Amino acid sequence: MFVNNDVQTNANDMLERHIVQPNDPQHPIVLATEDLHVFYGKSEALFEGDLQFAQNQITALIGPSGSGKSTYLRSLNRMNDRIATVKGRIMYRGVDVNQPDIDVYEMRRRIGMVFQRPNPFAKSIYDNVAFALRLRGVTGKKKLDELVEVSLRQAALWDQVKDDLGRSALGLSGGQAQRLCIARAIALKPDILLLDEPASALDPVSTSQLEDTLLKLKEQYTIIIVTHNMQQAARISEYTAFFNQGRVLEYDTTSHIFTNPRVQITSDYVSGNFG
Amino acid sequence: MHKAKLQNKIAIGSLYGISGLVVLILVALLGYILVSGLPQLSWHFLTAPAKAFLKGGGVGVQLFNSFYLLILAMLISFPIALGAAIYLYEYAKDNWVTSAVRTAIEILSSLPSVVVGLFGFLFFVVKLRLGFSILSGAFALTFFNLPLLTRSIEDSLRTVSENQREGGLALGLSRWETVNKIILPAAVPSILTGVILSAGRVFGEAAALIYTAGQSAPALNFADWNPFNISSPLNPMRPAETLAVHIWKINSEGIMPDAKAISSGSSAVLVIAILLFNFAARYLGKRLYKRLTSA
Numbered sequence: 376m377f378v379n380n381d382v383q384t385n386a387n388d389m390l391e392r393h394i395v396q397p398n399d400p401q402h403p404i405v406l407a408t409e410d411l412h413v414f415y416g417k418s419e420a421l422f423e424g425d426l427q428f429a430q431n432q433i434t435a436l437i438g439p440s441g442s443g444k445s446t447y448l449r450s451l452n453r454m455n456d457r458i459a460t461v462k463g464r465i466m467y468r469g470v471d472v473n474q475p476d477i478d479v480y481e482m483r484r485r486i487g488m489v490f491q492r493p494n495p496f497a498k499s500i501y502d503n504v505a506f507a508l509r510l511r512g513v514t515g516k517k518k519l520d521e522l523v524e525v526s527l528r529q530a531a532l533w534d535q536v537k538d539d540l541g542r543s544a545l546g547l548s549g550g551q552a553q554r555l556c557i558a559r560a561i562a563l564k565p566d567i568l569l570l571d572e573p574a575s576a577l578d579p580v581s582t583s584q585l586e587d588t589l590l591k592l593k594e595q596y597t598i599i600i601v602t603h604n605m606q607q608a609a610r611i612s613e614y615t616a617f618f619n620q621g622r623v624l625e626y627d628t629t630s631h632i633f634t635n636p637r638v639q640i641t642s643d644y645v646s647g648n649f650g
Numbered sequence: 651m652h653k654a655k656l657q658n659k660i661a662i663g664s665l666y667g668i669s670g671l672v673v674l675i676l677v678a679l680l681g682y683i684l685v686s687g688l689p690q691l692s693w694h695f696l697t698a699p700a701k702a703f704l705k706g707g708g709v710g711v712q713l714f715n716s717f718y719l720l721i722l723a724m725l726i727s728f729p730i731a732l733g734a735a736i737y738l739y740e741y742a743k744d745n746w747v748t749s750a751v752r753t754a755i756e757i758l759s760s761l762p763s764v765v766v767g768l769f770g771f772l773f774f775v776v777k778l779r780l781g782f783s784i785l786s787g788a789f790a791l792t793f794f795n796l797p798l799l800t801r802s803i804e805d806s807l808r809t810v811s812e813n814q815r816e817g818g819l820a821l822g823l824s825r826w827e828t829v830n831k832i833i834l835p836a837a838v839p840s841i842l843t844g845v846i847l848s849a850g851r852v853f854g855e856a857a858a859l860i861y862t863a864g865q866s867a868p869a870l871n872f873a874d875w876n877p878f879n880i881s882s883p884l885n886p887m888r889p890a891e892t893l894a895v896h897i898w899k900i901n902s903e904g905i906m907p908d909a910k911a912i913s914s915g916s917s918a919v920l921v922i923a924i925l926l927f928n929f930a931a932r933y934l935g936k937r938l939y940k941r942l943t944s945a
Contacts, residue, residue, distance in 0.1 A: 494813035
């Protein structure tokens with residue numbers, strides 16, 4: 376099922392790397408980056424990130440702090456536009472979305488994002504989900520009610536909040552708030568969901584609930600998740616990319632990365648010897 | 651160990667002493683104003699027009715003028731300050747233009763109000779021929795208020811966490827939609843508090859108004875609400891002495907027999923009004939915040 380490029384050795388930096396892009400006809404590639412470089416001012420934070428992401432699969436981005444995985448993720452839907460310079464191509468279904476004339480707002484509706492810290496808006500639970508829909512011209516109470524319910528159900532929050540949708544979202548617990556943020560993102564029916572350490576501020580129970588939710592969501596969405604939690608990556612993802620010092624050093628199926636890593640640093644990292 | 655403990659005790663003791671002194675001065679000042687002023691207050695005092703030579707005058711017109719000027723000044727300065735603050739905090743890039751604007755605001759906010767008043771006199775009263783009028787006064791107050799209000803609104807925007815902006819952008823909202831629909835609503839309690847506090851400052855301002863809104867308070871006909879009539883309270887072209895200016899004036903050149911009593915009474919009214927502004931700001935800000943954040 377996989378094209379094995381074997382261990383690649385980059386002549387320029389003599390880095391040991393092992394990149395195997397997904398190749399599964401049932402899960403075609405929906406997003407790919409080519410020759411991606413990210414600069415904060417003059418300093419380069421990401422030297423090369425050439426990854427391909429398979430549809431309806433979960434891809435985990437792991438690596439030590441400062442390895443560039445969040446920078447990479449935030450570049451995918453151009454959340455870094457104002458603070459960084461992103462060079463290279465981000466191919467979304469055949470279109471390079473890293474071009475000046477791309478409608479970023481439309482693009483971000485297709486490539487949604489959930490952040491490290493739950494960030495519900497200072498609005499009611501209902502409005503948190505409904506308000507971006509309204510701005511996009513979805514009108515009619517019935518239609519909105521339906522979309523809000525479906526989104527909250529998909530995010531596994533509906534049963535806990537259905538009786539007080541008018542309550543302020545700021546009163547929710549961390550886990551609930553994070554699931555509200557997921558509901559808010561999927562209400563727009565995105566194609567891809569980017570998650571930046573979504574469970575790092577949550578307790579173990581909420582984390583495990585969130586993982587169950589993500590496993591269900593991948594039936595409809597392509598998910599790319601940055602995580603510090605090795606077990607989490609192993610539990611939920613099909614593919615894992617290992618980042619170190621601004622470079623992708625290893626990319627393969629999750630089982631390969633965790634059971635039989637080819638690059639020494641990856642092996643050290645997943646076995647907890649550094650990072 | 652013992653030395654550190656002793657030092658700590660001395661430090662705490664002196665800080666208590668200093669804070670106590672500040673509170674004492676404040677209480678003494680307020681107490682003096684209220685004790686000497688409160689007995690003068692009556693419905694008549696609060697509503698009757700002032701008398702120039704006889705005793706028994708009130709501050710009704712001055713009180714009305716103060717509020718009218720305040721509202722006009724706020725109507726003019728709030729939209730400008732809001733726009734400037736949004737631009738500076740949400741849009742402006744960190745370059746020399748922005749830093750020049752910020753410096754200008756800082757300088758403007760530390761300008762003595764009497765300078766603002768004299769500028770207002772030369773520009774609005776003389777050059778633009780608005781005369782000693784409520785309008786001139788309102789413009790002068792706008793100059794006085796604008797930098798303070800802009801900074802306070804900017805601070806309010808700063809209190810809204812950066813992750814709220816990211817949340818909006820990640821949903822495909824434009825920057826303007828994010829500011830307008832997420833950031834501003836979340837900042838409303840804090841903005842409101844800032845507006846009311848600056849209203850208190852504007853309400854008590856005298857120096858900027860002496861040469862712009864004038865020092866006379868012609869009797870008003872409170873039955874006439876046509877802003878084009880000269881005796882109408884709403885006429886923006888009439889001279890309008892405010893309460894703070896009134897206090898300054900009777901203390902420097904008041905010739906009515908009860909000048910001292912009127913001055914004390916006016917001071918009490920002014921102080922009470924400003925205290926009310928402050929309490930209202932806290933109360934409303936807290937309540938709004940609660941309503942927005944809790945069940």
